[in-house]
Amino acid sequence: MMLDEQNKIKYYYDSYVKADGLWFIKVEEELGFDKALQIDRKVWEVLPKIQSRFLKSKLGQKLGLRALSQCLQAKLEMDGFQFEKNKSKNLLTVSIYRCPWHDIMVKSGREKLSGKVGPLICHTEYSVWAQEFGKDLNFSLGDGLCCGQKHCSLIFSKTE
Numbered sequence: 001m002m003l004d005e006q007n008k009i010k011y012y013y014d015s016y017v018k019a020d021g022l023w024f025i026k027v028e029e030e031l032g033f034d035k036a037l038q039i040d041r042k043v044w045e046v047l048p049k050i051q052s053r054f055l056k057s058k059l060g061q062k063l064g065l066r067a068l069s070q071c072l073q074a075k076l077e078m079d080g081f082q083f084e085k086n087k088s089k090n091l092l093t094v095s096i097y098r099c100p101w102h103d104i105m106v107k108s109g110r111e112k113l114s115g116k117v118g119p120l121i122c123h124t125e126y127s128v129w130a131q132e133f134g135k136d137l138n139f140s141l142g143d144g145l146c147c148g149q150k151h152c153s154l155i156f157s158k159t160e
Contacts (some may be wrong), residue, residue, distance in 0.1 A: 013078075021104060037117060044121050048128035051075055056132075065092050065158050068133035090160065096152035102145045118146030126154050134158070 003011065028036035055074050061067035069085060069092050076083050082098035101121075105114035123141045130139040142153025 017100070017104070021108075033113070033116075037120065040117070041120055041124050044125045045128060048125050049132060052129055052132040063134045065090070065133070065137065065156060068092060068129065068137065068156060071133075072129060090158040092156040094152075094154040094156075096145065096154065097150075099145050099152060105146070114146035115144075115148070118144050118152075122152070122154075126156075130156055 024036050024040055027039055031039075052071055052075075055071040056062065056067065059070055059074060061070055065087065069087050072092075072094065073085060076094070076096075080098075080100040081096055083094055083096045086093045086095075099118075102114050102118060105111055105117065119141060122144070123139075126141065127139045130137040136159045138157050138159060140155045140157075142155055143149035144152045146152075
């Protein structure tokens with residue numbers, strides 16, 4: 001029996017998510033939480049470059065806030081986020097109401113650590129996303145689910 005495409009995608013996605021969590025836990029066991037988080041941050045300085053460049057290529061996007069909006073939407077949808085986007089001429093705001101990474105932390109009993117991991121990793125990750133779509137794009141992180149708020153705010157702005 002062969003797996004259909006949907007089950008193959010689920011297999012690869014689950015492996016990606018679980019590999020991320022497992023390597024973090026193993027590094028944490030060897031070197032402690034703070035060092036594991038420091039190394040994790042370095043990973044998230046590179047992975048968004050790979051993701052954004054792939055999506056730009058596949059979606060036919062180049063630079064700018066509109067291109068960022070299209071590619072980021074694809075990424076968030078594929079990763080299982082629940083979110084809303086609001087875009088104006090020089091501003092893109094993404095409100096995240098469900099974050100699969102935070103959900104994993106809660107499910108594994110590490111919700112308190114989510115408040116340390118989330119702000120650092122999300123700021124790192126989405127700052128890289130902004131940079132990949134233009135040197136004139138900036139990122140700031142607002143409220144966060146992992147810090148007990150009702151949603152996360154990702155704010156991308158274009159410098160005039």
